[in-house]
Amino acid sequence: MKRTIYILLIGLATVQGKAQExxxxxxxxxxxxxxxxxxxxxxxxxxxxxxxxxxxxxxxxPTVGAQVSGQYSWGRNIDPETNTYNTITTFNNYYSIAAEVTLFDxxxxxxxxxxxxxxxxxxxxxxxxxxxxxxxxxxxxxxxxxxxxxxxxxxxxxxxxxxxxxxxxxxxxxxxxxxxxxxxxxxxxxxxxxxxxxxxxxxxxxxxxxxxxxxxxxxxxxxxxxxxxxxxxxxxxxxxxxxxxxxxxxxxxxxxxxxxxxxxxxxxxxxxxxxPRLSLGLGISTNYYKNLSREGRSSEAFGRQLSNNLGEYVYLSLSVPIFNPxxxxxxxxxxxxxxxxxxxxxxxxxxxxxxxxxxxxxxxxxxxxxxxxxxxxxxxxxxxxxxxxxxxxxxxxxxxxxxxxxxxxxxxxxxxxxxxxxxxxxxxxxxxxxxxxxxxx
Structure with missing residues (x-):
């Protein structure tokens, strides 16, 4: 009990000291x-x-970007397998990733x-x-x-x-x-x-x-x-x-x-x-194709198409402003x-x-x-x-x-x-x- 009273007194003295600071x-x-x-x-x-x-x-x-797209086509278009025009329904799936860096701006x-x-x-x-x-x-x-x-x-x-x-x-x-x-x-x-x-x-x-x-x-x-x-x-x-x-x-x-x-x-x-602005870019792209008009004939496997259609590219771009008031x-x-x-x-x-x-x-x-x-x-x-x-x-x-x-x-x-x-x-x-x-x- 005495200890509690002492602690309370010390706390009150501390609070009073802070109040008077x-x-x-x-x-x-x-x-x-x-x-x-x-x-x-x-x-x-x-x-x-x-x-x-x-x-x-x-x-x-460098700026890096990736793109994925899917496309359904019907009517007359190019058959990727024969590279001829046909009236067919197809599904195309495209994948690409590219990077570009500015060399001079x-x-x-x-x-x-x-x-x-x-x-x-x-x-x-x-x-x-x-x-x-x-x-x-x-x-x-x-x-x-x-x-x-x-x-x-x-x-x-x-x-x-x-x-x-x-x-x-x-x-x-x-x-x-x-x-x-x-x-x-x-x-x-x-x-x-x-x-x-x-x-x-x-x-x-x-x-x-x-x-x-x-x-x-x-x-x-x-x-x-x-x-x-x-x-x-x-x-x-x-x-x-x-x-x-x-x-x-x-x-x-x-x-x-x-x-x-x-x-x-x-x-x-x-x-x-x-x-002028000079840029260097490179990238890779591939795609998957399926002919939906051919019944009973399956397309080439998805993974195999991605590997076979894989392509790489590199480019150098020069942009020259000529007239811009x-x-x-x-x-x-x-x-x-x-x-x-x-x-x-x-x-x-x-x-x-x-x-x-x-x-x-x-x-x-x-x-x-x-x-x-x-x-x-x-x-x-x-x-x-x-x-x-x-x-x-x-x-x-x-x-x-x-x-x-x-x-x-x-x-x-x-x-x-x-x-x-x-x-x-x-x-x-x-x-x-x-x-x-x-x-x-």
């Missing part, structure tokens, strides 16, 4: 990458491209295989691109959720200070050192802080729901977030150096390069349609598509350079703002402390004290927002330095 940003991103519907669809597409590559590889092998089969192999690599790069985009979206929603959750603590702290100050104001009013309007003003401030707390709690619930939606996380399940603000080490780097080191690994650039190569292979395939038009269109893909690649590289420059500028500017805002929070904290002392001594009005408290609260909220934004901006810069936003299992 917090979700970090990395864990939320990993969950979103694994459960996002667009990424799951792209994985299915990747499996299909792998199958398409195998199919394109098998196009190099203008590189169409080879380029089709290269195109299929490229499509598989492009599909894998698209998964990486979708995962990076999902990671950035989850990272943004996570920062918003943390900001709203931590703002609740600041709002609760402000409400607690206002309640304590209201209590002190009432006592001073009872002692005759404060007037009734001061008490009413403090009651109004407490009510306002209570309203701000409720509003902030509602914003936190909405931001948490938005994060769950971005993660494809069950809306009814609890999601306890790790509210610790992590700050990566900020290093000085130039946008040009980041672009040169990252452009080969950028998913967008990879996809654009794959599109260029795919368009080139498509152009080579369409151009190959204008070249549709093929010329397709080749010209494929070349234009190839040139457009090259222009799209240049635009993608330019956009990547601009994004990296913007990320570095945003990170550096946000870092400077955080340093300056810390000084402002310290100054506002000292100012509020002095204003609180003046208010207790009757040298400051309730309105001025409220203004000082609101200024301090807004500075703290702004500092929190900028710290979270700086962490996100630095993480984005680290991504351009080659650090993954998510880890694959």
């Amino acid at each position: 917090t979700w970090t940003m990395d864990r939320c991103i990993q969950y979103a990458v694994e459960h996002a519907n667009d990424i799951r669809r792209q994985r299915m597409q990747n499996e299909q491209t792998a199958y398409d590559e195998k199919t394109a590889k098998m196009a190099f092998l 203008g590189g169409r089969t080879l380029n089709a295989f290269r195109q299929a192999r490229l499509a598989r690599a492009n599909s894998a790069a698209r998964i990486e691109k979708l995962a990076d985009e999902r990671a950035i979206q989850v990272m943004t929603k996570f920062v918003e959720a943390i900001y709203n959750l931590k703002s609740i603590s600041l709002a609760e702290r402000k409400l607690s200070d206002s309640k304590a100050l209201l209590l002190k104001t009432r006592r001073l009013y009872e002692l005759g050192e404060k007037a009734r309007p001061d008490v009413v003003q403090m009651e109004s401030q407490v009510a306002e802080d209570g309203y701000n707390l409720l509003r902030q709690q509602n914003e936190a619930r909405l931001s948490l729901l938005a994060l769950k939606s971005e993660m494809n996380f069950p809306a009814g399940d609890s999601l306890a977030l790790d509210t610790t603000v992590y700050m990566d080490k900020v290093a000085s780097e130039t946008a040009g150096a980041l672009f040169e080191s990252f452009r080969c690994d950028a998913p967008d650039v990879k996809n654009a390069q794959y599109d260029v190569e795919n368009a080139r292979y498509n152009y080579l395939i369409q151009r190959g349609e204008r070249l 549709a093929v010329w038009r397709s080749a010209r269109k494929a070349k234009t598509t190839w040139q457009q893909a090259q222009v799209a690649l240049e635009e993608t590289q330019r956009k990547l350079r601009d994004d990296i420059s913007r990320a570095v500028i945003d990170r550096d500017g946000c870092l400077a703002e955080v340093r300056q805002m810390r000084k402002k929070v310290e100054a506002d904290s000292v100012a509020y402390h002095l204003s609180h002392r003046k208010y207790e001594e009757g040298m400051l009005s309730t309105f001025d004290l409220h203004t000082s408290a609101q200024t301090l609260l807004q500075s703290r909220i702004r500092l929190l927002q900028m710290q979270l934004t700086l962490g996100m901006k630095q993480r984005l810069v680290n991504y351009y330095k080659g650090r993954k936003l998510w880890t694959s299992k």
